[in-house]
Amino acid sequence: MQSFYTLFALIIGLIVPLQAAVNNQLKAVIGGSTPLAALVSFAVGMITLILMSLITGQKFSGLLALxxxxxxxxxxxxxxxxxxxxTTLIAPKLGAASMMxxxxxxxxxxxxxxxxxxxxxxxxxxISWPRLLGAALIVVGVLLVNFGNQWINKST
Structure with a gap:
């Protein structure tokens, strides 16, 4: 089951830049409104979650405790x-890789x-040393993805 969760997390990560790009295209179709594109995305998401809840037999009565x-x-x-x-706002401004x-x-x-x-x-x-090292490498990756070209261009 652990491998399922690992794969699912990877798939979610793969979907985020796709979602930003799809929502950006939707934004263009509906007149350039980022909030309205996000609203439509959430409305479709809500319908999807209602259907998933029905299909999996969730008890909506639990919502009475809200x-x-x-x-x-x-x-x-x-x-x-x-x-x-x-993400809908930032992806076209920074690019998908920098944003992510x-x-x-x-x-x-x-x-x-x-x-x-x-x-x-x-x-x-x-928080062990290997986890801290991994986090530090991610921060270095963030810096390289966002500023690497600027650093290379300055040195040449």
């Missing part, structure tokens, strides 16, 4: 909207902190 949720627990929707809006490198760099840094401190109920995981 008023018991703390307001901060609903921030995931805002964060998701900002992600879709942001920066997103991945930010994710790795935040993830190490979540592992180290177990924030929001996530299990504690040790």
């Amino acid at each position: 008023p018991k949720a703390e307001p901060w627990m609903l921030l995931g929707g805002i964060m998701g909207a900002m992600f879709v809006f942001g 490198a920066l997103i991945i760099g930010g994710q790795v840094i935040a993830s190490l902190l979540f592992d180290k401190f177990g924030w929001l109920g996530l299990p504690l995981r040790e």
